[in-house]
Amino acid sequence: MEANTGTSPDAPALARNTADRVRGFLNSYGLILVLLVLPVVYGIQDLKNDGNLAHLAQNLFAGLSNGTIIALIAIGYTLVYGIIELINFAHGDVFMIGSFTASQFWSGALGIGLATSTFGIAGGILASLIVAMLVCGVLNVLIEKVAYKPLRNAPKLAPLITAVGMSFILQNVGLLWIGGSPASVDDLIHAQQEVTTILGVHVQRADLLAFAVTIPLVIAMITFITTTRLGKAMRATAQDPEAARLMGINVDTTISATFFIGGLMAGAAGLVYALYETTIWYFQGFQGGLLAFTAAVMGGIGNLRGAVIGGLIIGCIQQISDNRIDPAWTPAVVFLYLILIMVFRPQGLFGEETREAG
Amino acid sequence: MNALRTMADDFRARVPPWGGKALAAALIVFAILLPFSINQAGTLMNNCVLSMAFIVMGLGLNTVVGFAGLLDLGYVAFFALGAYTAGWFSSGFYADANVHVGVSKYLNALPGVHLNWLIVVVIAAIICAIAGILIGLPTLRLRGDYIAIVTLAFGEIVRVFAINGDAIHLFGKNYPLTAGRQGITPVDQLDLPFLEPFNQLNLRPWYWTALVLMLIVLLMNIRIRDSRLGRAWIAIREDEVAAASMGVPLVKTKLQSYATGAAFGGMSGAFLAAYLNTVNADQFQFGFSIYILAIIILGGLGSIWGVVAGAIALTFINYYFIPEVFNDLPSKFGLNFNLVDINYLIYGFLLLMMMVLRPEGLIPERRRKLELTEGIGVEDSQLGTQGL
Numbered sequence: 207m208e209a210n211t212g213t214s215p216d217a218p219a220l221a222r223n224t225a226d227r228v229r230g231f232l233n234s235y236g237l238i239l240v241l242l243v244l245p246v247v248y249g250i251q252d253l254k255n256d257g258n259l260a261h262l263a264q265n266l267f268a269g270l271s272n273g274t275i276i277a278l279i280a281i282g283y284t285l286v287y288g289i290i291e292l293i294n295f296a297h298g299d300v301f302m303i304g305s306f307t308a309s310q311f312w313s314g315a316l317g318i319g320l321a322t323s324t325f326g327i328a329g330g331i332l333a334s335l336i337v338a339m340l341v342c343g344v345l346n347v348l349i350e351k352v353a354y355k356p357l358r359n360a361p362k363l364a365p366l367i368t369a370v371g372m373s374f375i376l377q378n379v380g381l382l383w384i385g386g387s388p389a390s391v392d393d394l395i396h397a398q399q400e401v402t403t404i405l406g407v408h409v410q411r412a413d414l415l416a417f418a419v420t421i422p423l424v425i426a427m428i429t430f431i432t433t434t435r436l437g438k439a440m441r442a443t444a445q446d447p448e449a450a451r452l453m454g455i456n457v458d459t460t461i462s463a464t465f466f467i468g469g470l471m472a473g474a475a476g477l478v479y480a481l482y483e484t485t486i487w488y489f490q491g492f493q494g495g496l497l498a499f500t501a502a503v504m505g506g507i508g509n510l511r512g513a514v515i516g517g518l519i520i521g522c523i524q525q526i527s528d529n530r531i532d533p534a535w536t537p538a539v540v541f542l543y544l545i546l547i548m549v550f551r552p553q554g555l556f557g558e559e560t561r562e563a564g
Numbered sequence: 565m566n567a568l569r570t571m572a573d574d575f576r577a578r579v580p581p582w583g584g585k586a587l588a589a590a591l592i593v594f595a596i597l598l599p600f601s602i603n604q605a606g607t608l609m610n611n612c613v614l615s616m617a618f619i620v621m622g623l624g625l626n627t628v629v630g631f632a633g634l635l636d637l638g639y640v641a642f643f644a645l646g647a648y649t650a651g652w653f654s655s656g657f658y659a660d661a662n663v664h665v666g667v668s669k670y671l672n673a674l675p676g677v678h679l680n681w682l683i684v685v686v687i688a689a690i691i692c693a694i695a696g697i698l699i700g701l702p703t704l705r706l707r708g709d710y711i712a713i714v715t716l717a718f719g720e721i722v723r724v725f726a727i728n729g730d731a732i733h734l735f736g737k738n739y740p741l742t743a744g745r746q747g748i749t750p751v752d753q754l755d756l757p758f759l760e761p762f763n764q765l766n767l768r769p770w771y772w773t774a775l776v777l778m779l780i781v782l783l784m785n786i787r788i789r790d791s792r793l794g795r796a797w798i799a800i801r802e803d804e805v806a807a808a809s810m811g812v813p814l815v816k817t818k819l820q821s822y823a824t825g826a827a828f829g830g831m832s833g834a835f836l837a838a839y840l841n842t843v844n845a846d847q848f849q850f851g852f853s854i855y856i857l858a859i860i861i862l863g864g865l866g867s868i869w870g871v872v873a874g875a876i877a878l879t880f881i882n883y884y885f886i887p888e889v890f891n892d893l894p895s896k897f898g899l900n901f902n903l904v905d906i907n908y909l910i911y912g913f914l915l916l917m918m919m920v921l922r923p924e925g926l927i928p929e930r931r932r933k934l935e936l937t938e939g940i941g942v943e944d945s946q947l948g949t950q951g952l
Contacts, residue, residue, distance in 0.1 A: 293709045356920050361935060362708050363635055367861060368919045370637070370854060374912025382901055492850070496720075499713060538724040541717035548714050549702045 236550040237504075240543070241519060244526050260406030265526050271413035273521020274420035275482065278475035279498035280505070280513040281427065282346070282468030288444040288508035289464045290358070295369035296349055298495015299376035300342050300469055304476020305486045306383055308338035309391045320392050327394050331481070335419065339473035346469030347462050355458075373492075380488035388487035391480050412482045419478050424514055427467060431510065440464055444508065493537070497524065500544040506554030516555065595775055599768045607884065609767040613839060615879040616774035617832050620781045622859040622871040624828025627785065629857070630866035630932070631794060632821035633801030634703070635712040638719025639856050641699065642692045642826045644726055644848040646833020649688035651748035651843035653679045660738045668755050681754045681838060685777075688834035689827040696826025700819050719853055726845035747844030751837050770839055777835060781828055785868050788824065797821050798866075802935060851908055855882070858911045861918050864925025866932040873927050882907060 249262045279301050286294045311334045312318045318330040353368040397412035431437035442450040443460045451457050479494070480486050501520040505512025520540065527539040547554070602608050621643065628636045651657055656676035664672050666680035679687075699718045703711045725732075729742030742748070754762040754773060762769050788794045796817045799807035808814050837843045855878070863874025891903045903910075918925065924933035 291709075293713065353916055353920070357923075360919075360923060361633075363629075363633065363865075364919050364923055366635060366709055366712055367857070368916045370857070371912040371915030371919070374851075374854065374908045375916065378906045378909030378912065382906060386905070496713075496716070503710075503713075532728075534728050535724060538721045541721050541724075544717045545702055545714055548706060548710060552706060552710065 263407050267407045269522030269525030271416040273518035274416045275475045276498050277514045277517025278471045280501040280517045281471045283502040284513040285464050285468045292365050296372035299373050299491035301472040301476050302491030304338045304342040304473035305480040307341045308334040308477035309480045311337050335477050338477045339470040342473030343466040343469035346465040350465045388485045391484050393484045506556040506558045508558045509556050512556040599771050604766045611883050613770050613774050615876045616778040617836050619778050619875040620832035621856050622875045623785050624825045625856050626860045626871050628825035631797040636715045637712045638715035640848050640852040641719045641722040642829030643833040644722050645692050646688040646830030647837035647843045650834040650837035654684050654752040657748045685834045688830040692826040692830025693823040696822040697819050700822035723848045745845050747842040749842035864928045867929035870925045870927035
């Protein structure tokens with residue numbers, strides 16, 4: 207910007223103008239450019255080495271199916287942020303509890319194992335899905351009542367700190383429940399088994415499960431929020447809680463409902479994760495939660511569709527990094543993206559729908 | 565509770581104005597003389613040394629979170645950088661290099677980079693201050709809760725580098741960045757002018773060094789808090805917009821807070837690396853940031869004496885009461901785990917309870933207390949009317 211050495215008196219103004227234009231361009235397209243770096247680099251590399259893009263397509267497909275889990279968690283972050291402007295730090299750990307509940311429910315309460323018939327497994331998974339979702343929904347509502355509601359008028363720092371505290375409490379509950387090391391889950395759906403191959407992309411059973419659970423849930427939830435009375439109340443409260451209260455909306459109930467829905471999604475994500483990865487451990491919520499938060503910010507926090515798309519994008523980044531760079535570096539890659547988003551476009555890809563943004 | 569508070573206020577009113585200073589002087593004398601009465605290499609001694617190192621850390625985080633109101637969840641990054649500075653510049657880690665500055669005959673004979681700890685601690689403070697500014701830069705435009713996440717992300721990135729750093733060779737094959745999970749060990753023991761080199765059999769010199777370090781940092785903290793800079797931090801914490809319109813330069817002031825806080829963390833990290841005699845990637849987990857955060861929440865955000873009390877309390881809880889006194893408590897109730905396994909549950913619970921019940925901490929800072937308790941306990945019907 208200041209590197210202008212021109213002799214003409216108009217030159218500084220011109221340079222400033224160019225700088226402004228560059229900055230404007232970066233603000234609008236910088237994030238998209240940054241996002242395209244990984245796929246483009248590896249796409250070119252693939253074309254050079256294999257002559258086709260099958261490898262990259264495989265990465266992206268696996269990333270999308272992996273990203274559905276992140277998207278489900280991200281919805282919880284974005285809903286809660288939209289309505290009370292708080293990062294529900296404990297949300298990732300609610301997702302972890304969802305995984306634990308689901309796997310313990312089908313192996314413990316239902317006694318489903320690898321020997322159970324296909325029909326039994328399908329029914330068991332469906333039942334576990336409902337149980338995990340309800341448990342996480344109720345848990346999330348309780349967290350709000352205990353940790354956030356008493357501090358609703360305190361400075362923002364306070365509920366953020368209780369959220370961190372809550373996250374640690376849940377993590378240790380998980381630690382006591384399953385133990386300190388990752389535990390394996392019965393591979394009920396034969397996750398790695400290939401179903402079909404389209405254009406060189408291998409579709410596995412786990413991918414189908416992820417899409418089969420996520421797509422209906424997301425559609426149902428978006429329909430709920432856009433059409434029902436409670437959904438409308440949620441949107442109204444998110445815009446202006448005071449006005450919503452004056453219009454006769456019960457703000458407390460609405461907030462509880464928001465936490466409940468976020469918890470439902472986290473529970474579903476937990477079940478898919480357990481079947482998809484076939485291992486669960488108490489620390490999965492920390493990592494998953496941070497990925498999902500990054501996704502929510504990337505989409506524009508408060509923005510539901512943004513959270514879903516952000517989740518899918520983060521899934522792809524994670525997958526490419528796992529597959530091409532090194533799984534050990536994946537957290538650093540994802541966090542680097544988080545920081546880049548924060549620097550270049552804190553309002554996310556699709557813009558925020560929160561009070562502070564407006 | 566209220567009766568208790570009135571009693572405390574009453575008591576405070578009766579103490580003469582010089583009472584605080586007299587108490588501080590008495591405490592310092594007590595702290596100097598304490599090692600003579602306890603075992604020179606015992607658990608208690610070890611906990612006292614650790615307490616003081618954590619007081620320094622806590623004071624550093626307190627300048628960022630307590631004074632300037634910027635929630636930093638990645639403070640472990642500065643512990644890591646400080647510790648690695650000690651690892652790089654005062655150990656046999658880079659055995660190919662032969663650099664010796666101001667060290668004893670014994671260390672002079674060893675291969676590796678060996679600088680005197682006094683130099684190392686200064687380098688650590690400088691490196692961390694620069695890192696603090698670098699971490700602070702992207703957060704400047706962000707609002708409070710995003711700052712927490714970005715700093716957390718930086719902390720995690722530093723940890724990933726610490727774990728995988730053994731594969732990074734910036735300056736040639738024999739110069740890896742870190743030693744990963746194996747750790748850089750041994751780290752040079754302290755070797756101060758006019759004193760015998762330190763060893764792990766007698767912790768008294770360590771204790772006094774930590775005490776001096778802590779007193780210096782404590783004094784700096786008090787002086788900075790009451791200076792123009794400290795008042796600017798507090799103004800930003802209370803109302804950023806108002807502070808800016810009163811002429812407080814936000815960018816500069818915030819960056820100064822990050823740099824100061826980070827430098828203290830680095831000094832403590834350099835001390836801990838030498839004291840613990842290892843620099844290991846597994847030391848730098850997110851939980852450590854929360855541990856330090858719990859220290860300042862317990863003591864009272866923004867309260868210097870609160871940090872001192874909080875650090876001593878939590879260090880003894882963490883390194884003495886949990887592992888040694890109450891460890892088998894759950895098994896007495898027929899539960900099959902040790903208390904050590906769930907120490908983070910205790911911190912989590914502590915954070916939660918403190919924030920809900922007594923957000924101003926054990927030894928509150930007056931102004932902070934007003935800020936934190938204002939608005940709590942309002943009638944339910946008023947909820948949401950104050951900007952939720």
